Amino acid sequence: MDGRKQRVLELLVEDYVNTGEPVGSRTLSRKYQLGVSPATIRNEMADLEVEGYLEHPHTSSGRVPSDKGYRYYVDQLLERPGLDRSLIQWIQDSYRARVRELTWFMHQTAKLVSDITAYPTLVIAPRVSDARLMELSLVPMRPGLAVLVLRMDSGLIESQTIAVPTELLGSDLAAMAAELSRGLHGVAVRDLENAIWRRLKGDLMRHRQFWEEMVQRLIEVADDEERVAVSGTRNMLNYPEFRDVDRLARVLGFFEKEAEIDRLVSGRSPVGIEVMIGAELPSLDIQDCSVVTAAYRVGRKVVGRVLVLGPRRMHYGRVIAVLETVSEELSRALEWA
Amino acid sequence: MDGRKQRVLELLVEDYVNTGEPVGSRTLSRKYQLGVSPATIRNEMADLEVEGYLEHPHTSSGRVPSDKGYRYYVDQLLERPGLDRSLIQWIQDSYRARVRELTWFMHQTAKLVSDITAYPTLVIAPRVSDARLMELSLVPMRPGLAVLVLRMDSGLIESQTIAVPTELLGSDLAAMAAELSRGLHGVAVRDLENAIWRRLKGDLMRHRQFWEEMVQRLIEVADDEERVAVSGTRNMLNYPEFRDVDRLARVLGFFEKEAEIDRLVSGRSPVGIEVMIGAELPSLDIQDCSVVTAAYRVGRKVVGRVLVLGPRRMHYGRVIAVLETVSEELSRALEWA
DNA sequence: AATTAGCACTCTGAGAAGACGAGTGCTAAT
DNA sequence: ATTAGCACTCGTCTTCTCAGAGTGCTAATT
Structure with a gap:
C-alpha cells in the first residue's frame, strides 16, 4: 500500500472516529490539505474499498472503515499519543x-x-485454581463467629466472616487453624479438597464436619471471588x-x-x-x-x-x-x- | 369516592400497568365485565379527570393515571398478592x-x-457513624502486612488488608492491637479520631505515626464501606x-x-x-x-x-x-x- | 500515466398530504 | 341515571416528493 493510500485511510479512520459520519471524498480533501482533488481521493477510496479496507453504507454516501481497515490502522498507522x-x-x-x-x-x-x-x-x-495457599488463620470474634483470612502465593490476601461451632473456644480455634495452616501450606487451591482428608486428625477430627464445611468456604473464598x-x-x-x-x-x-x-x-x-x-x-x-x-x-x-x-x-x-x-x-x- | 368510581380507577390502573397503553372506555367495559356501557364509564372517567386522578395524553386517546391516581390506588385499592x-x-x-x-x-x-x-x-x-467499635484485631501476614478485623456493635464484621511497619514482629503487633482494642471498646466511630489520642501511650507511642494512620483506615473501613x-x-x-x-x-x-x-x-x-x-x-x-x-x-x-x-x-x-x-x-x- | 473537471445517477432523510382509527364529548332518547 | 348515536379531534402510518450529498464514469488536461 503506497504512502498516499495509507494517508487517505488514516485520515478517513480518524475523521470517522471523531464525527461518526461516513466520510466523503470532498470532506477529506477540504478538511485536511491533501493537495489533490476530490476525484483523486475518490479513486483511492474505490481502490481501498475493493481491497476490503473500506465499506459503503449505501451507494451515495461517504465511506466507513471495515474491520480490516481498522485493523490495518491499529497495526500500521496508529501513533500512540503521550498522556498528560x-x-x-x-x-x-x-x-x-x-x-x-x-x-x-x-x-x-x-x-x-x-x-x-x-x-x-x-x-x-x-479464576486462579492454580494459586497455592500460603497461610490460613481464623480470628475468633464473638462465640460462633470467626474471620477466615487467607494468603495466597500470588500475594493476594482475602478474608471472610464464617460461622464456627459455638462450643469451640477462641484459643482452641486459633490453634487448630494454625495446625491446619501448616498442613496445607503450599497446596494448590484445586487440590485443597483432596488434601484436607489427610490433614484431619487429632483435635481436628473431632469437629470433622465443621472443617469439611470450612474447606468448602475456603475454596470459595480463594477461587470464586467476585x-x-x-x-x-x-x-x-x-x-x-x-x-x-x-x-x-x-x-x-x-x-x-x-x-x-x-x-x-x-x-x-x-x-x-x-x-x-x-x-x-x-x-x-x-x-x-x-x-x-x-x-x-x-x-x-x-x-x-x-x-x-x-x-x-x-x-x-x-x-x-x-x-x-x-x-x-x-x-x-x-x-x- | 363511590364504589364504582373506585372500581373504574382500579381497573384502569391495572390495565395501564399491564399494557402501557392509555386506556379507553370501550376497552375497559369490554375487557372486564363491568355491566355498564362505555358511555357510563366515560362519564366516570371525566369525573376522575376533573378530580385529578387521571390524565389525558391528548384529546382523542384513552386515559392514564396521574400521580394522585397511583397514590390513591396504592393507598386505598391495592391488594397485596401472596407470593408463590x-x-x-x-x-x-x-x-x-x-x-x-x-x-x-x-x-x-x-x-x-x-x-x-x-x-x-x-x-x-x-453511613453508620454512630456505630460503636466492639473489637479490633490485627492478624499478621507476611512482614509489613496485616489484616485489620473489626466488629461493630451492630454485629457487622469487616476486614481489610493494611500495611504495617516492617520492623514490628507479628506477636508485638497482635499484642498492641489487643491493647488498643481494650482501650477503644465501645467508642463510637465518629469519636474514634479523638479517642485515639488518649489511648496512645507506652509501646503504642513508639509507632505513633503508624497508629494514627491505622485509625484513619479503621474509620474508613467502618464508616465508608461501599x-x-x-x-x-x-x-x-x-x-x-x-x-x-x-x-x-x-x-x-x-x-x-x-x-x-x-x-x-x-x-x-x-x-x-x-x-x-x-x-x-x-x-x-x-x-x-x-x-x-x-x-x-x-x-x-x-x-x-x-x-x-x-x-x-x-x-x-x-x-x-x-x-x-x-x-x-x-x-x-x-x-x- | 496520473490527475482533474464535469455530469448523470443513486440513495437517504426530511417534510407534506392524506387516510385511518381509536376515543372522546355532547345530545337526545330510554 | 344510563345509554345509543354521532360528529369531531388528534396522533400515527403510509405514501410521495424533493433537496442534498456523494458517487462512478468519461473525457480533457498536465
Missing part, C-alpha cells in the same frame, strides 16, 4: 497509599478508566450508533453474561495490550464494538485483565495509552497488596 | 447457610430482587416509555449519582415499606419513575434500605410483597452475620 503529565499523576494518585483488597482495586480501576476514556470498562479477575467489576456502561449512550435501543440492549446484556466475558479473555496472550475489532470478537452481542484489553499482575503473575469496550470507531490510540499506564500502576500497587 | 411457595423458598435459599460480609449480602440482594421483579434494584447501606449495590439496570430497557434514549440516559445517570440516591433515602421513615410516585421523588432525574423501598436491619438496628425503581406504571402489589419477604429474610440472615 497531570493525567498520569491522577492515575498514580488513585492507587497511592492504599493497601486494600483485590476487589477494591478492581472497582477503583474500572471507575478510573471509564472516567478517563468515557468508554465502559470491565476489570476481570480470572469476578468482574464494571463501570461506565452508561457511556454507551453517548455514541449515536447505539441510540438504537435494541442494539444498546444487546451490548448492555453482554455486561451481565459472565460466560461471554470469560470467552473473551480466555486464550488471550498472557501479557500486554491486545485489540479486538468487530467480528474478531467471539461474542455475538458485541460484534459492532471493539475491545482493548491489558493484563495486570500481582507480583510476577498475570492475574487479570482490564477491558475497555467501545464502538468500533474508538479512540484506539488514547485508550491504549491509558491502559498501558493504568495496568502498570495497578500491577505496581498490587505488588505489595 | 416456591418463590419464597428461592428467596430463603439465596441467604441460607451463608455467612458473609455485608457487601456480599447487598450485592446478592440487589441481584435477587432485580431478577424476581425485573426492575432495577439498589441496596443501600447508609455504599450502594445496583443490579438489573438493564431491565429499564424493557419498558416502552424508556425506549427514548434521553429519558433512559437520565435514569441510568441517576444510578451513578450517590448524592441523589442519598437524598432519596435520607429522612425516610426508619422502618417498613414506603412507596414514592413520580413527582413525589426528590430527584429530578427520575420524575417519571416510582420507587418502592424497604428497610433492613442488623439485629434490631435499621442499617439500610432495599430500593426498587421502575416506571410509574409499576406492579406495586408484587414489588411490595417481594420486598416484604426479602427484607425480612435479609435481616434474619444478617442477624448472625
